[in-house]
Amino acid sequence: MHSYFDRLWAQIEPIGRDASSGGYRRFALTREDHTLREWFAAECAALGLDLVEDRMGNQWAWWGDPDSEPGVVTGSHLDSVPDGGAFDGPLGVVSSLAAVAALQEKGFQPRRPIGVVNFGDEEGARFGVACAGSRVITGALTGERALGLKDADGVTMAEALQKAGRPADIGGDDETLRRVGAFIELHVEQGRALADLDPSTSAVAVGTDIWPHGRWRADFSGRADHAGTTALADRDDAMLKAAMFAVAAREEAAARDGESRCVATVGKLKVTPGGVNAIPSHVTAWLDARSSDEQLVLATIEALEQRFPDVLTQESWTPTTHFDASLTARVRSVLGDQTPMLGTGAGHDAGILANAGVPTTMLFVRNPTGSSHTPEEFAEADDCHRGVDALVAVLEDLAGDS
């Protein structure tokens, strides 16, 4: 019954895995991305689904005609953060295909179209903006701005699209969104909430909301000079400013962290000129700030702006996302009233679609390590199978007779 899931999982497991770290490097518009997209297209064809790409190149595979009636869509993303885990994203895509295969095998006839989506560039690992695929089609990120985003080597998204042989006329796509009557994204849990419950409790939870979060770029200038011959007193070291900023971000978040969580992270730096023996003349630091309370994250940024005037540029902002109450309740009633409900501090394409007015909810699969964005991220095979079963039941309900 679950051999289809196991087979697909084994097929994608080696793609983009780094031999030394064991983590994944599957970045937008790279060879790995291309290989995964081709794999997705081939598996959709094998299931007899009709594959279309939207104006950002996100892949939508349809069982039935979504122009006759908006469909029930499930899916997720296949890209990763640097040295990411195997499950964040791919679990949702593989589970969705496995759910469709299971429905076909049992002779299910959908009364509403069913879609499986592979969103591109969810992590924003290469061009800096998370959920770029869903942001562009919903208009949360204009095509023009997306095209100008640069990766760490200065390659623009426009150039990367051209190199990948992909259309560059990216932009909002209402026609695609009109086809989506409901979106359910299955995802590995990125914390320990389910793992900390009694093991006999469901391995699958239903999502409630996503914390507000944003990304900012912080630019610090100094003066390049020799690391051996320049006296400490004569230095203008951009790295020291960036380091103080990272400490300040932690302090400001910690000052607000309490019953409502508040977190801030500097996880990426670009150092110029980047020589071990040269004092940095410029450092760009990227800040990710989130809280379960929108006011706390905004206050954290305001405090940082006061301490470090004129260095911050906002790259993305996603307000609090509440999943559709009636869809969430219906999904929960399908899975049983004991099913845990979970909010999440992680961002998802589901949040972008929800904020664009698409009825949306999520399913989370238990992760015994509670870790994510690291090779430690994990889900037991049995729990992955429970996730597929949950998706089958939900799709049967939403796209079936009732």
Ligand code: GLV
């Ligand atoms: C994506 O996983 C994010 O939460 O940044």
Ligand code: MN
């Ligand atoms: Mn992620």
Ligand code: MN
């Ligand atoms: Mn994800």
